[in-house]
Amino acid sequence: MIVLDNVTLTYPGRTGPVTALAGTTLNVRKGEFAAVVGPSGCGKSTLMKLVTGLIRPTAGTVRVDGKPVTGPVKMAGMAFQNANLLPWRTVLANVMLPLEIVPPYRQRFSRDKAAFQDKAMALLDVVGLGAFADRFPWEMSGGMQQRASLCRSLIHEPALLMLDEPFAALDAFTREELWCVLRDLWQKLGFTVVLVTHDLREAGFLADTIHVMSARPGHIVESRTVDFPRPRDLDVCYTPDFTQLVHELRGKIAEVRQAA
Ligand SMILES: Nc1ncnc2c1ncn2[C@@H]1O[C@H](COP(=O)(O)OP(=O)(O)OP(=O)(O)O)[C@@H](O)[C@H]1O
DSSP states (O other), X not given: OEEEEEEEEEXXXXXXXXXXXXXXXXXXXXXXXXXXXXXXXXXXXHHHHHXXXXXXXSEEEEEETTEEOOSOOTTEEEEESSOOOXXXXXXXXXXXXXXXXXXXXXXXXTTTHHHHHHHHHHHHHHTTOGGGTXXXXXXXXXXXXXXXXXXXXXXXXXXXXXXXXXXXXXXXXXXXXXXXXXXXXXXXXXXXXXXXXXOHHHHHHHOSEEEEEOSSSBOEEEEEEOOOOSXXXXXXXXXXXXXXXXXXXXXXXXXXXXXX
């Protein structure tokens, strides 16, 4: 689904060129849940921008679904640390926003509005927000806003979901709740995920594969398969194997930070 081959990305920078990624190679299979972890500033967000076509590589190639990425990738949904819901729209209207913008939904929006509303309500029900569709974002907690943001990123049925630290601003309990929401959505809808996170437990609980990046200029130094059986529940996070995994990932990141 995603193939980065020997990618380098250099930003012009205000005080001179900044090479964010150098020789980055990554493969993510269709339907896979991939996590990307690494030290601060190693180029994780840059990687996301390359895959979604917001920026072009300085060298190397980026392919999504077999095609070279030459502009914004329409098949991708995105969610970020900040839910970024529009404050003047209700939750339902926020979730429906991509259908007003993304073709082919855009052309059918007026005609099929009732069906689209049903679709948005069904998604809100899955994440436990069915009763809050008429609320405004400012009437809801950060966790509820992030649930709505996930629905908005999935309403146009993207084959690929790109998540840049979506739960980083939430408290530990809410974060774990949201892990389960994301797990259930992924299992139900079958999209491919790339999750950038600083939280190694989050990566271990959710991902099939965890890619560890080096310090800047970033590249993938290790790709680990996570083979805890699915469906997983939060109890897996309290097993010795899970602790061992987190410990080893932490050691690897400390090592690449020191090498920088
Ligand atoms: N537009 C830009 N111009 C110049 N340098 C940039 C630009 N965007 C990012 N950088 C630099 O490129 C490097 C990688 O940035 P990026 O945001 O991809 O890292 P990150 O791993 O997502 O960081 P963090 O973990 O702190 O969120 C950083 O050193 C950053 O300062």
